[in-house]
Amino acid sequence: xxxxxxxxxxxxxxGFTLVELLLAAALGTLVCGGLLHLLLGDLRLSxxxxxxxxxxxxxxxxxxxxxxxxxxxxxxxxxxxxSQTWPCALAGRRAVLAIALSPADPNARHQAIVYSVGAAPxxxxxxxxxxxxxxxxxxxxxxxxxxxxxxxVVLDALPSGGQQGLRATADAQLPVIDLQLxxxxxxxxxxxxxxxxxxxxxxTL
Numbered sequence: 001x002x003x004x005x006x007x008x009x010x011x012x013x014x015g016f017t018l019v020e021l022l023l024a025a026a027l028g029t030l031v032c033g034g035l036l037h038l039l040l041g042d043l044r045l046s047x048x049x050x051x052x053x054x055x056x057x058x059x060x061x062x063x064x065x066x067x068x069x070x071x072x073x074x075x076x077x078x079x080x081x082x083s084q085t086w087p088c089a090l091a092g093r094r095a096v097l098a099i100a101l102s103p104a105d106p107n108a109r110h111q112a113i114v115y116s117v118g119a120a121p122x123x124x125x126x127x128x129x130x131x132x133x134x135x136x137x138x139x140x141x142x143x144x145x146x147x148x149x150x151x152x153v154v155l156d157a158l159p160s161g162g163q164q165g166l167r168a169t170a171d172a173q174l175p176v177i178d179l180q181l182x183x184x185x186x187x188x189x190x191x192x193x194x195x196x197x198x199x200x201x202x203x204t205l
Contacts, residue, residue: 051185052199055157059181059201062130062155066097066179069113069134070205072143073099075106078168078177083109087149088133093118096166097177099134101145117158117165121151127184128158128165157183159198177205 070076080098082090086109093116098108105111113134120129132154135147158165159182167180181203184196 055183055185055199056201058155059183059199063179063181063201063203065132065154066099066115067203067205069099069143073101073108073113074103075100075108076177076205077108078170080108080114083112085110086112086114086133088114088151090114090116091118091121093131096130096168097179115154115166120156121153125153125156126186127156128160129153130155130158130166130181155181155183157185159184179203179205 077098077100078096080095082095083098086098095114095116097113097115099113100106100108101111101113108114113132116131116133117128118131120127121131130153131151133149133151135143135145135149138144165182167182169178169180170176171178179202180200182198182200185199186196
């Protein structure tokens with residue numbers, strides 16, 4: 001009778017050494033760190049692009065509003081001297097545009113929509129602001145000329161100093177006014193040492 005066969009168990013491999021494990025962990029950390037850095041960079045770029053698109057849209061909305069009110073008015077004056085009979089006080093702001101609302105007042109010295117640039121009325125706004133003094137709009141989207149004139153912020157984050165923010169330049173040869181609207185966009189958290197980026201839009205009245 002044959003004796004039962006015997007199986008010889010092989011001893012399992014010794015596995016990785018401590019040095020190999022540490023090296024693999026270090027390489028994995030480097031790869032994960034690189035991927036995380038790329039992901040954060042992509043998120044910052046996407047946020048910056050979204051911020052730029054939103055700011056551009058807001059600027060175009062303001063310029064569209066100014067053009068629509070110019071079309072409804074009876075005259076527009078660039079960089080007018082302050083008038084004591086305007087419905088709203090400037091409170092130290094610089095008057096940039098005045099749009100006459102009466103055919104008897106083409107120089108916009110009395111009942112006029114006034115756009116001005118200056119300090120914000122409250123700390124909730126960023127930087128300098130562009131304010132509109134004028135009648136409100138109704139639910140139908142039409143200007144209610146019989147309503148009380150009010151000062152309202154239409155755009156913030158304007159650069160400070162000089163003639164910046166909103167500039168109105170009357171053409172020397174044509175009866176038009178060139179507008180230049182500018183904002184300062186803050187940098188991302190990883191770019192705090194860089195100055196704010198400026199974004200501008202232009203229009204002709």
